[in-house]
Amino acid sequence: xxxxxxxxxxxxxxxxxxxxxxxxxxxxxxxxxxxxxxxxxxxxxxxxxxxxxxxxxxxxxxxxxxxxxxxxxxxxxxxxxxxxxxxxxxxxxxxxxxxxxxxxxxxxxxxxxxxxxxxxxxxxxxxxxxxxxxxxxxxxxxxxxxxxxxxxxxxxxxxxxxxxxxxxxxxxxxxxxxxxxxxxxxxxxxxxxxxxxxxxxxxxxxxxxxxxxxxxxxxxxxxxxxxxxxxxxxxxxxxxxxxxxxxxxxxxxxxxxxxxxxxxxxxxxxxxxxxxxxxxxxxxxxxxxxxxxxxxxxxxxxxxxxxxxxxxxxxxxxxxxxxxxxxxxxxxxxxxxxxxxxxxxxxxxxxxxxxxxxxxxxxxxxxxxxxxxxxxxxxxxxxxxxxxxxxxxxxxxxxxxxxxxxxxxxxxxxxxxxxxxxxxxxxxxxxxxxxxxxxxxxxxxxxxxxxxxxxxxxxxxxxxxxxx
Amino acid sequence: xxxxxxxxxxxxxxxxxxxxxxxxxxxxxxxxxxxxxxxxxxxxxxxxxxxxxxxxxxxxxxxxxxxxxxxxxxxxxxxxxxxxxxxxxxxxxxxxxxxxxxxxxxxxxxxxxxxxxxxxxxxxxxxxxxxxxxxxxxxxxxxxxxxxxxxxxxxxxxxxxxxxxxxxxxxxxxxxxxxxxxxxxxxxxxxxxxxxxxxxxxxxxxxxxxxxxxxxxxxxxxxxxxxxxxxxxxxxxxxxxxxxxxxxxxxxxxxxxxxxxxxxxxxxxxxxxxxxxxxxxxxxxxxxxxxxxxxxxxxxxxxxxx
Amino acid sequence: xxxxxxxxxxxxxxxxxxxxxxxxxxxxxxxxxxxxxxxxxxxxxxxxxxxxxxxxxxxxxxxxxxxxxxxxxxxxxxxxxxxxxxxxxxxxxxxxxxxxxxxxxxxxxxxxxxxxxxxxxxxxxxxxxxxxxxxxxxxxxxxxxxxxxxxxxxxxxxxxxxxxxxxxxxxxxxxxxxxxxxxxxxxxxxxxx
Numbered sequence: 001x002x003x004x005x006x007x008x009x010x011x012x013x014x015x016x017x018x019x020x021x022x023x024x025x026x027x028x029x030x031x032x033x034x035x036x037x038x039x040x041x042x043x044x045x046x047x048x049x050x051x052x053x054x055x056x057x058x059x060x061x062x063x064x065x066x067x068x069x070x071x072x073x074x075x076x077x078x079x080x081x082x083x084x085x086x087x088x089x090x091x092x093x094x095x096x097x098x099x100x101x102x103x104x105x106x107x108x109x110x111x112x113x114x115x116x117x118x119x120x121x122x123x124x125x126x127x128x129x130x131x132x133x134x135x136x137x138x139x140x141x142x143x144x145x146x147x148x149x150x151x152x153x154x155x156x157x158x159x160x161x162x163x164x165x166x167x168x169x170x171x172x173x174x175x176x177x178x179x180x181x182x183x184x185x186x187x188x189x190x191x192x193x194x195x196x197x198x199x200x201x202x203x204x205x206x207x208x209x210x211x212x213x214x215x216x217x218x219x220x221x222x223x224x225x226x227x228x229x230x231x232x233x234x235x236x237x238x239x240x241x242x243x244x245x246x247x248x249x250x251x252x253x254x255x256x257x258x259x260x261x262x263x264x265x266x267x268x269x270x271x272x273x274x275x276x277x278x279x280x281x282x283x284x285x286x287x288x289x290x291x292x293x294x295x296x297x298x299x300x301x302x303x304x305x306x307x308x309x310x311x312x313x314x315x316x317x318x319x320x321x322x323x324x325x326x327x328x329x330x331x332x333x334x335x336x337x338x339x340x341x342x343x344x345x346x347x348x349x350x351x352x353x354x355x356x357x358x359x360x361x362x363x364x365x366x367x368x369x370x371x372x373x374x375x376x377x378x379x380x381x382x383x384x385x386x387x388x389x390x391x392x393x394x395x396x397x398x399x400x401x402x403x404x405x406x407x408x409x410x411x412x413x414x415x416x417x418x419x420x421x422x423x424x425x426x427x428x429x430x431x432x433x434x435x436x437x438x439x440x441x442x443x444x445x446x447x448x449x450x451x452x453x454x455x456x457x458x459x460x461x462x463x464x465x466x467x468x
Numbered sequence: 469x470x471x472x473x474x475x476x477x478x479x480x481x482x483x484x485x486x487x488x489x490x491x492x493x494x495x496x497x498x499x500x501x502x503x504x505x506x507x508x509x510x511x512x513x514x515x516x517x518x519x520x521x522x523x524x525x526x527x528x529x530x531x532x533x534x535x536x537x538x539x540x541x542x543x544x545x546x547x548x549x550x551x552x553x554x555x556x557x558x559x560x561x562x563x564x565x566x567x568x569x570x571x572x573x574x575x576x577x578x579x580x581x582x583x584x585x586x587x588x589x590x591x592x593x594x595x596x597x598x599x600x601x602x603x604x605x606x607x608x609x610x611x612x613x614x615x616x617x618x619x620x621x622x623x624x625x626x627x628x629x630x631x632x633x634x635x636x637x638x639x640x641x642x643x644x645x646x647x648x649x650x651x652x653x654x655x656x657x658x659x660x661x662x663x664x665x666x667x668x669x670x671x672x673x674x675x676x677x678x679x680x681x682x683x684x685x686x687x688x689x690x691x692x693x694x695x696x697x698x699x700x701x702x703x704x705x706x707x708x709x710x711x712x713x714x715x716x717x718x719x720x721x722x723x724x725x726x727x728x729x730x731x732x733x734x735x736x737x738x739x740x741x742x743x744x745x746x747x748x749x750x751x752x753x754x755x756x757x758x759x760x761x762x763x764x765x766x767x768x769x770x771x772x773x774x
Numbered sequence: 775x776x777x778x779x780x781x782x783x784x785x786x787x788x789x790x791x792x793x794x795x796x797x798x799x800x801x802x803x804x805x806x807x808x809x810x811x812x813x814x815x816x817x818x819x820x821x822x823x824x825x826x827x828x829x830x831x832x833x834x835x836x837x838x839x840x841x842x843x844x845x846x847x848x849x850x851x852x853x854x855x856x857x858x859x860x861x862x863x864x865x866x867x868x869x870x871x872x873x874x875x876x877x878x879x880x881x882x883x884x885x886x887x888x889x890x891x892x893x894x895x896x897x898x899x900x901x902x903x904x905x906x907x908x909x910x911x912x913x914x915x916x917x918x919x920x921x922x923x924x925x926x927x928x929x930x931x932x933x934x935x936x937x938x939x940x941x942x943x944x945x946x947x948x949x950x951x952x953x954x955x956x957x958x959x960x961x962x963x964x965x966x967x
Contacts, residue, residue, distance in 0.1 A: 150908065150917050157924045161901060161931060168894070168935040195884045196894070640781025647785060756868045757792055761785065763872045767879065768781070768892075 002049050002056065004037035005064070005107055009100045016097035027096065028441075031075040038068045048113065052180055055113035058466040062316065063110050063246050066323045069452045070238035071103055074231050076448065077331040079441035084334040085229055091135040095229075101128040102235065109243045114179045115163045118247050122159065125240055126152040132235070133228040144227035151220050155210040159247075162203030166251075169196035181250050188257045198262060201255040205266070208248045212241060213297045215273040218281060222293040230334045233289060234327035237296045242323055245300065249307055249315070256308070264392070267308045268405055271301045279412040283419050287341045288333045291423065295370065296326055298416055302385065305409075311388025313464045318381035320456055320463070325370050325378070328449040331442055332363045336427075338436050344423060346431020351438060359438045362446045364428070369453065371420045377456045386410075471555040471718050476545050478722065479703065483695035484508025486702065486733050491666075493737035508695065512688050520684035523584040530583045534682070534689040536576040540569040541696045548700065549627030549707040552721035553714055557624040563611035566623060567604060570656070570700075573693065574600050580690070581678030588670060592677025595748060599662065599674065602755040603655050606648055609762035613645045614708055616769050623704070631711040644765035646709045651758035653701045653736070655751075657694070660740040662751055672745060702729045776820075776934075779813035780896055783930065787903050787923055788871060792864065796849060796856045796915060800842040803919050807837035810926050814933050826933065833929065841922070849915060860910040867910075874902045893934035900927035 008030050015027070041056055042065060048055045078095070081087060087095075102125050109121025129152070133145040170178035172192040177183040184191075191197055213221035225233035255263045278297050285291045299322045307315035336347045351360045369376035386406065393402035456463075485505060492502040504510075522530055547561040574596065581593035611623065617635045618626035635642050655662045663674040670677070679690050706728040713724035746754060783806055790802035814830035849856070862870065878899040882891050904927055907920035 146914060150921065153921050154905070154908065154924070157901075157921070157928060161898075161928055164928065164932045164936060165894075168931075171936050193885055199881065199898075637777070639775070639778035640784075643778055643781045644785060753792055753794075753864050756864050757789060759868060760788060760792075760871050764784070764788070764875060767872070767875055 001037055001041055001044060002047075002054060002111065005034060005041075006104060007037075008033040009103050009107075013097055013100035013104075016093045016100065028072065028075045028079065032072045034068045034071065038064050048182075052182070053114040053117050054108075054111045055182065056111060059249070059316075060110050060246065062320070062463070062466055063242055064107065066320050066452075067103075067106060067110065067239050067242055069448065070234075070242075070323055070327050073327060073331070073445040073448045074099075074234050074238065076445040077234070077334070077442045078231055080439035081229060081231060081334070083437070083439055084338060085136075087135065087229070091137070095132060095135045095231075098128040098131040099235070102132065103239065106239045106243050110246050113181050115166065115181065116179055119156070119160050119163055122243060122247070123156055125243060126156055129232070129236070129240065132232050133224060136227065136229050138227070141227040144224045147220060148224050151210065151217065155207045158207030158210065159204050160207075162200040162205075162207060165200030165203060166197055167200075169193045169200060181254070184254055185257075188254060191258065194258050197258060198255065201251055201263075202266070204251050205248065205270075208244050209270060209274075211244050212300045213293075214301070215270060215277060218274070218277050218294070218297065221297065222281075222290045225293040225330075226287070226289045230289070230330055233293060233333075234330035237293070237326035237330060238323050241296070241300060242319065245303060245319060248304065252304075252308055261396075264308055264396075267304055268402075271305045272405060272408060274301050275409055275412045279415045282416050285419070286344070288336055288344065288347070289330075289341075291419075292326060292329050292333070295416060295420070296322070298413075299326070302382070306381070306385035306388060309385070309389045309392045311385045312466070313460075314381045314383075314385035314388055316463050316466055317377055317456065317460070318385060321369075321377035321381060321453060324449045324453045324456070325366055325376075328366050328446050329363075329370065331445050331449075332359070332366070334442065335359065335436060335438055336363070339434060343431070345426050346433065348424075348427040349431065350433040350435045352435060353438075355438045355440060355443050356436070359443050359446065362443075362450055364424070365450070366446075367420065367424050367427075371417050375457070377453060380457075380460075469556055471552060472550070472557070474718075475548075475551055475555060475722070478726075479545055479548070479699050480542075480696065482726070483692070483699040484512060486729060487695050487698060489730060490733045490737045490740070493734060494741055497737070497741045512692065515684060515688035515691070518684040520686060522683075522686075523586070523681050525585040526583050526681070529579055530682070530686070533576040533580045533583070534686040534693075537573050537580070538689050538693040538696070540573040541693050541700065544569045544700055545696065547623060548703050549624040551707075551714065551725040552716065552718045553628075554718065559622040559625045561623055562621045563608050563615065563623070566611070567607050570607075570697070571600065571604065573697070577678055577690070577693075580682065584681035586681055588673075588677045588680050591670070592674055592680070595674045596678060598748075599655055599751060599755070602752060602759070603652055606652055606755065606758040606762045607656075609759070609766055610645050610649045610652065613641060613762060613765040613769060616766070617642055617645070627707040627711055628714065630708060631714045634711065638769060641765040641769040642709075644761045644768065648758045648761035648765065649705055649709070651754060651761075653705060654739070655755055655758070656701060657698045659736055661743050661746050661754060664745050672748070699729075702732050706732060776813050776816040779809045779816060780893065780930070780934075783809040783813065783926075784896060784900060784903075787900050787907075790919070790923065791871065791903060791907055791910070792860070792867060794857065794859050796854060796858050796913070797846060799858070799916060799919050800845050800849075803845075803922060804838050804842035806923060806926055807833055807841070808839075810930060811838055813930070817933055829929070829933075837922070837926070845915065845919075854915055855913065858911055858913045858916050861912065862906070862910040870906065871903065874906070875899050878902065894931065897927050897931035897934070900930065 011030050012027060015030075038061075042061050044056065046055070046057045078099075081095075082092065105121045105124030105126075105128065107121070108124065109118045112118035112121060130145050130149050133141055133148055166184070167178050170184055170187075170191050173190045174183055174187055209215070210217050213219075221236070225236060252263060252267070275298060278294055278301070282291065282294045282298070285294060299318065303315050303318050303322070306312075306318060337343070339347075348360060348363060351357060369378060372378035372382050389406050390403075393399055393406065396402055485508060488503065488505050488508040491507070492505060496502040544566060547558050547566065550557045578593040578596050581589035581596070583589070614630075615621045615623075615626050617638050618629040618633075620626045620629050653659070658665050658675040664672060665675060667673060668676055668680075675694065679687060682690060703725075706725065710728055713721050713728075715721075716724060786802045786806040786809060790799055790806065793799050793802060811830050811834035814826055814833060818826040818830055848854075860867070878895045881898065882895040885891055885894070901924060904920050904923035907923060908917050911917055911920070
């Protein structure tokens with residue numbers, strides 16, 4: 001069943017070599033074919049493929065479903081890309097081609113059971129992103145493509161370095177099996193050298209952190225998303241980050257069984273530093289793209305600490321909600337910024353007709369949902385996540401320190417909350433009214449993502465089952 | 469005893485030969501007619517025939533210092549590792565003594581440069597001080613790393629130990645030490661990437677600038693000192709980094725030893741032909757590499773045993 | 775013998791860190807890969823692992839000879855600036871490099887009983903040193919060389935610490951390399967079009 005996942009994507013890849021103007025209408029339909037195998041996988045029991053190298057379990061069923069929905073929404077939104085930015089047909093085709101490759105790499109790394117495959121998938125996704133950024137031909141985008149190439153490959157090399165160290169730590173007792181997540185998980189107590197494993201995990205974590213824009217590397221992600229066309233940013237926040245976060249979830253649950261206090265100290269310190277920097281960066285931000293991508297980093301931090309603190313349900317819910325809301329916001333920046341990059345004031349005014357009204361309402365809802373106002377899934381995930389963190393603090397030997405850390409996180413989050421509310425009010429009530437055009441495809445994408453977010457609210461039981 | 473005396477005599481007598489050899493190889497590689505190998509001796513003989521002229525500004529130091537440039541080097545010759553097993557040697561001398569003696573010689577050379585109060589002498593001395601300050605730490609680190617590898621602090625003893633127990637398990641730190649020491653040879657003897665011994669171009673010269681005001685017998689002393697200094701470094705290099713042939717009978721061992729020095733001279737000549745002189749302010753880069761390698765050699769021995 | 779080659783591997787990396795010329799950098803990269811390949815051959819004799827032999831030969835031919843040559847061609851083709859002064863000044867580099875080495879040796883202190891311990895620390899050290907190489911240069915080519923040196927450090931780790939890693943990862947590394955070359959070529963093409 002897994003094989004069929006790759007079929008629609010390969011089809012897109014092949015079609016991209018031909019004239020897109022004709023086949024463009026069918027592309028969203030082709031990509032929505034991905035849903036069929038994804039849903040069928042959802043109801044098949046856990047299975048292993050290709051000598052245990054790939055597998056389907058509850059976690060990646062869920063991640064695959066989320067990714068499929070985001071991917072379809074982005075394909076839909078790509079339809080109207082040429083109305084918002086200048087793009088030649090050649091580059092348009094190239095975008096589709098590398099989009100398909102990117103998606104394939106993503107699926108590989110999400111479904112990987114072998115750490116090697118996980119890495120190869122990430123590599124594929126990274127390299128194809130370089131080309132996707134390059135479809136924008138401005139010098140700024142060119143420079144950022146180079147930047148991405150360098151930073152991305154450094155991150156990936158660090159991840160591979162860590163993987164080899166982990167493999168080396170487990171090989172004396174597990175043999176060739178030491179490459180598999182499942183084998184590592186079931187024989188974690190037999191690992192030959194726990195110290196080597198921890199160094200390896202630190203490398204993997206730092207590599208993933210670089211890729212997600214954590215502490216010392218906060219700005220490069222925002223710059224790249226600023227430089228590229230907006231669907232790239234949507235793909236970044238929806239797909240690439242999910243692949244990395246899934247991998248990090250797997251690695252950290254291994255590290256947790258080996259030495260929980262080290263893991264918690266490491267991630268909490270890293271998370272606090274990142275949040276500290278990111279909160280003030282967000283406070284100073286002047287355009288939508290940077291605002292959203294920096295808040296993406298913030299949510300990534302939250303997911304990670306929820307997961308590490310034992311709030312699996314909260315982490316997964318937060319992950320899914322973020323994966324739906326953030327691409328939706330990125331897709332809508334195409335319209336919001338139609339009067340120039342830095343016009344936040346009045347960006348949410350001047351929409352006429354049914355499509356325009358719908359767009360306006362949806363964007364307003366998304367903006368309020370991303371800062372976790374009550375009916376949003378993020379509200380519940382943060383509630384559960386913070387309660388998991390407090391539970392962890394109660395059981396630990398450093399109660400006051402942990403509570404202080406949690407309090408600091410809450411204060412930093414409130415800065416971000418304030419900035420978002422401020423931006424929303426500026427968008428809604430300031431600036432003059434100018435008419436803007438909205439296209440059916442992007443409204444369709446937003447509606448799809450909104451429905452998916454609503455569906456999340458109804459599937460708490462399902463998500464809870466995964467965490468256990 | 470007799471072997472030791474012969475060894476020292478050979479080192480003193482043949483010292484100018486190897487500098488001429490380097491020069492000859494270079495000229496041959498540049499398609500010039502190579503100078504005879506005895507040119508070094510001819511030069512010394514010519515200097516001895518010449519009259520001694522001393523600057524009016526110069527003090528007593530100019531008369532004394534040339535002897536004091538040569539004397540520490542001659543002393544250092546006594547502490548060199550033996551060429552054969554039967555030879556006597558002084559075993560207790562360590563890195564600090566040797567570098568101290570070399571530094572003493574350099575110190576008096578710099579005094580000569582300053583004493584005549586000519587502008588060039590001052591330039592030369594300050595540059596020499598600049599370079600030696602960077603050479604010393606590398607030198608001490610290298611010899612200590614070698615002493616660790618050879619498990620002996622004495623220079624001569626270390627060389628003999630390296631012959632009997634070649635450090636196959638410590639090849640990494642051994643190689644690092646060799647690289648560092650080779651760069652130091654180039655730097656201390658004023659060979660090409662650091663200083664050009666054949667030019668009197670005021671922008672670049674270091675060694676020549678200091679001896680610009682000397683003549684006759686005094687110049688001969690200083691030139692002989694620089695030849696002997698090369699000999700000391702070359703002897704140290706070959707006995708540490710190719711410690712073979714010590715077991716042979718004395719004459720064969722001596723021949724092997726001279727052949728190794730000739731080979732080292734050949735390599736230096738090749739490098740001199742193929743590289744351009746560094747700008748003075750780039751010299752620290754090269755010497756920095758030497759220091760890093762010396763350090764690397766030391767810690768890779770200590771921490772890794774590699 | 776492996777010790778010697780790995781020592782030379784590290785020494786070429788350090789020399790590359792201090793060099794200021796582009797073509798010289800390519801040369802050091804080539805030598806770096808050649809010593810790595812030789813070390814892999816030694817390791818192959820020790821372990822008798824066919825996969826390692828293939829990787830060693832590929833390293834020697836592809837990274838040691840072909841890549842430096844290709845890079846020189848690219849650099850000639852695009853008239854790249856050949857003077858690449860490092861941003862970290864020498865006096866700091868002299869302190870930084872030994873500090874990194876001491877730090878990595880300190881890092882493996884708890885696992886001194888393991889067989890491949892010095893290789894692990896050396897490869898972590900070379901990983902950090904190549905990161906320094908990437909950081910200290912502005913020129914793209916130098917950054918790419920730093921990245922490739924990092925790849926070499928990975929290969930060194932995989933070869934020595936795990937006593938022959940799965941073929942999959944080795945192939946992954948080479949695939950990565952090829953992609954890097956293609957990407958570089960394409961990015962430059964576009965820049966100069």
